[in-house]
Amino acid sequence: MQTHEIRERFIAHFVKAGHVEVPSAPLILDDPNLLFVNAGMVPFKPYFLGQQNPPFASGTATSIQKCVRTLDIEEVGITTRHNTFFQMAGNFSFGQYFKEGAITHAWNLLTGSVADGGFGMDPDRLWVTVYLDDDEAADIWEKKIGLPKERIQRLGMADNYWSMGIPGPCGPCSEIYYDRGPEYGADGGPEADDNRYMEIWNLVFMQNERGEGIGKDNFEILGPLPKKNIDTGLGIERVACLLQGVENVYETDLLRPVIDVAEQLTGATYGAKHADDIRFRVIADHSRTAMMLILDGVTPGNEGRGYILRRLLRRIIRSARLLGATGETMERFIATIMDTMTPSYPEIADSRGRILDTAVTEEKAFLRTLESGTHLFERAAESVRSSGAKTLAGDQAFALHDTYGFPIDLTMEMAAEAGLEVDRAGFDALMAEQRDRAKADSRAKKHGHADLSVYREFVDEHPTVFVGYDNLKAEGRVLGLLQGGATVTRAAEGTDVEVILDITPMYAEAGGQLGDRGAITLGDTRLRVNDVQKIGKKLWVHKATVENGEIGVGEQALASVDEGWRHAARQAHSGTHLIHAALRQVLGPNAVQAGSMNKPGYLRFDFNSARALTPEQLTEIETITNQAVDADWAVNTFETSLDEAKAMGALALFGENYGDRVRVVEIGGPFSMELCGGTHVAHSSQIGPVSVLGEASVGSGVRRIEAYSGLDSFRYLSRERALVEGLATSLKAPSDELPDRIAQLTEKLKAAEKEIAALHRRQLAAATADYLKQARQVGDFTLLTARLPEGTAGGDLRTVATDLKNRIGAEPAVIVLATADDRGKVPFLVAATGGAVERGVRAGDLIRVFGGPVGGRGGGKPDMAQGSGSDASGIDAGFRAVEDDLRNR
Template structure:
């Protein structure tokens, strides 16, 4: 049974049993503690935490998930993977243990002909929490499983919680006995390879007041409503139903392995002689490729783009690990154009939107591979230099610090460093590298833990939210009469905010727009008798609740006070112009560049906007001009702007564009500008007609990552001010060069050409002077123990001039037996030294690299290079004479 069919049957079964089918949330989720959705219950977490009221009594989903904590272990075993899908069914105060167990049993044991999965009931082994007699009795008495096949296990295995205070409860896991060929007999407690877990039923029934560890927590009492959260691994079930050994061999993953094996000439799974529990390196690399290519496809599909931090770094790392693994398998040509379409062909059966957006996905992925191939070329040069210096110093091991710098700064993989160093006869200080990596991870964990601790204390906002949602009036009015229902200072609830304090004010209703969707929050004031507050920020700490960050200018504010909330009308107008202008620019981009130029992020504030979009190359000046013209023509046409609420499927049906990474409810707000000309899901504030955007001028275009470009623009009065500044600059330049504005390009171009020609002539004259000076210097050479030595201080000459002079002098003196030339210079106050030797000198053991280190050490710096020519530098210009003397002394010592 194909994975897509397993997924379809799951949703059909639970929908038939009264569950609402909830679409998978994007992998990017609005949770500061998570890089990605990492469990099927994450989108439902606000319901379990009591932050929001559930929309349904029963729900089911197949949720896309990514876990990256064990990314280094991917491929080494058959269990580790990054992207996976979690089938879940949820009950919010409806059915409980018996209902969850019975539904699970029906689905997995019903024959495939009747719509189930058709597992052999006699091979199913449940586990229950050690004290959960109720679940044990249901499995034994209601379902009919013999007691000897029901295993009781402790908190580490069969008790679930979120790792923070909140709901928790015992769980029951379902295993299938795969047979003696997979391991020992005796149940899940004996062998979890033979007995493979595929479903976990969590019975949320208790409120945890403190959580210290997985098996160390305090229970404060029962939950007001008992809930069910189950998770069945889709890949695990596919492994069982397709009769394969592991997740890498199912229909959604293995085709990439097969194609990669074909491209590299390798054979997967046919290697013998491996120790138990280990895999052949080729198999590991093929698994890495298959896993990471699929994960990258899904992540880019949900709007993640490669970058140097956070989600973008995880994606970049996956793509680069894929390319690196193919290289280690012997394939050095671009590989993603061959592999990504194979993954698409399998995954589009469940996620058809991948096919729709594949042009954008491929553009981003292929650009990242091209960038990494360039990184590999640059890293190879840096590695070669590090290896050469290590050898010159007589070492046999590349320092861990150098390997770490290659990995961390240049993205050069440690495996590649090990391989290439070994090819040149060096080992790598792997312990030092590992220590630095561990320190980096510990810093990251500490930072993440700190963020989690800060975020975890949401109780104050949950308590305020329990009193009802904020009546959001920002779309209808700029001024609202309201009542203060909560005050918060430094994260703690208070009854009054005093003059001079800063804190958060929660009102029963508000006209203020809370920051979201790329639009910053409104500014304005909140007033009452004798009270004046300046609103400096507006946020949603939990869904449905709006908190206003204020500075108390005069008076003191108490809870229960009636106030007048007033948005600054000029601020709002400019913000509306910018947000509507963002939609206009997005539509113009797609009209000029094509439908693959999809927005991947935006930011707008009064008078200014920026928009990130999928595109693989810089825009020409003509293209930018065309985009600007299309946008301004739309503004001039005075297109109507409207906002309509509709079900999400209807919005998708009419072609409304969604912002990647945003989570949308069942009903969404569709903002249209000129009907289908621009149709996007958006919760922001907008003008009523496109002409109200005013002037729109693009001010910049740049790269923000592989396959992603950014445009910036001013709108309204800010656009006019920008154009006025540019006009003033043009007028000033015209006056300086004595030309009309329309002549400026030609006039300045001619001036730049003449300047470059003059610079070239100066360079020619300078080189001639250097050569002439070098010719006179040969007379200063003297014999040092049979070696012709020439040392000279070239004053303020730069490194290039010094190097040219050294090589010229070595050539002039080359017929006088062993020759060493050492010259110093000091461009911009920083000393430089270059040393050169001829063949006769080197045959006597006199090497330039050693001599330049002698000089550079005297100068307070370092250096290195080859035996024939080397360069170094330092800090102390006053010691150049001393440095030359040190070189001469060392030459004499080596020659003697």
């Protein structure tokens, strides 16, 4: 049974049982605790926590959620059931059926005949576990389902009590296992061998809320949830493994084709060597995860989600190289996994070019890293050999990995080829320290669910009615007041307060548009509204300051939007849509929005691209945008179904979880059509001129365009005109001749700088002969010490030292140069000729000898080292210290 059919059978089973099918949420959600969605229940958390009522009339739902877990990346391929990306099929009940319903639904699907829509599994091969004291679940399995008591095992909290690992919903669970047979391990059920007995479905009886704590069984149970709920998770990949009769999840129909391609590209054979098999599995697993992350808007970077994606892609490249690949492989891997996954995720087809471009660009960059890392390794290896050692130190291997991104596996492979070993224990110790720091930092940043309980009664019972699309003023009743996170009945003059109204014209921050500014008035009382935020997508919270009078719960108040603020904000937001459309015209459909921010008069637009825009492209984007302004197109907004909006070609923002009904903003027909809840102008001409300020990188693979709109654009252009007029006056040239005039002056300046530099070099060369006269014999060495003129640059020290070494030749000599600058700094340098190095002199050692008296430090290679100090009065003492060191050798 193919994976796509398994998905279809699961959904059909639960829809037939009255559940509402819910599409998978994106892998990225606005959750402070999660880099990625890591469980099927994550999109439903507000319903489990009681923060919102589920929008399903039946109170039940089913979904197949995209999930990513990356805590154990190094385990991928070693165990045969671990995927970083997986599809979690689940059924959910919010206060409807509980344990008996969940168990019955699961059993019927697993053991039901294939002809009737089930999976057709042999019931004699199924085992279950329950929580230690969950007699209710054990009785249902035995008495209702008829499972023999000996195939029901009780396990402790670490195994059979579920939570997300952070504060949130939790509860005991019952896990269903499939016995793969004695060839896979020992008898005795899941508690004896979880390789032979493969877990396929976890039924969570979610009834409690957990508090802070670390680990699976070290946390406090805060109390019961408002309702008893069901959350289940069936692993699609594991079921596919069993129903397709393959050894592991990497050999199923979705991943095996990538392994086949890897065999073609590397010349290695899957199944021949255990170490190679792990690498094949890493390639297959990570290719899928990387592809799905890019699909949902992640780009490679050095932090957070971007770092995870970069790490996955680099592990693919590393594994392919270790298998024997010599060229680029990413395009084939990613294209293959897109082919296998598109039937379940049709949106992949629309993003195929963008996904390939992102992955291939990262591969090219990493291959360059590998090339430079190889050179660094060769230098490090030569240093080890020249010292007579046979082991590359752990800190050197760690520096190659941490600073230059050079994988330890390649370091060890190349060391073996060079006849060296690597201090792997030292490397591992440094890696462990780094992981501990990262984990500590991660724990410090986690803060559980924001305490939304204070808003709970308002969210469920009194959602705010937003009337701000058509009105800038509206009367509403004060439903609630909050100060310092607690509800109050009144707020007095001078206090900051959060105001909850039943009706408001004020836009709450969303979709990149800042919240409105304005006022709330009642009688002589006036509140200045500084910001508007949204809670649970239902509740508008006005953050305000009571400027005079006081306000109380239950009173009628007039909310007024600052008209100037709204007008300029609408100009910027509509301008953002035009910039997006113009960008796609210039770069094509692969230029996908990665975020935006707009406020009165200003907008910025982030998009996925590995390359900077050319000046010509930026000018074209600005021109197309202003042509759209000049066209005076009507700006139409309407609501429709999500499917209908997508069919019309409306663009959606990555990471946004849309409902069944969406709002579409259309400007100029096909020119711009996006899903958007923001406020907009009525006609494109009302945006006013749009001035593009420029574009720049804001992270790996993400670029940002910034622009002014409306009056702010006009003011910017006025300033630019004044600047041009000033330059024209100063240079005595018409404005249209300024570029040529400035270019001429620039060329003259460059020529003058070259002349000065040549004169400076001649002066240094002339001075070198004088410095040679200062050389003297100290023991077996010639020592030359010289204080160069104040202000001599560090680079000049190196130039003089190199010239002196060339003049001295092979005789054992040491050169010490120092100077001082007008900031009180003391640049200094020590150089040793080849003859001195052969006699054991190391410039890096002597640099520390000189550095002490001048309060400085430095480093370098055996033949030349540089440093900087802070005490010019110690230069002569430094010279004497080096002389004493040489004399005592």
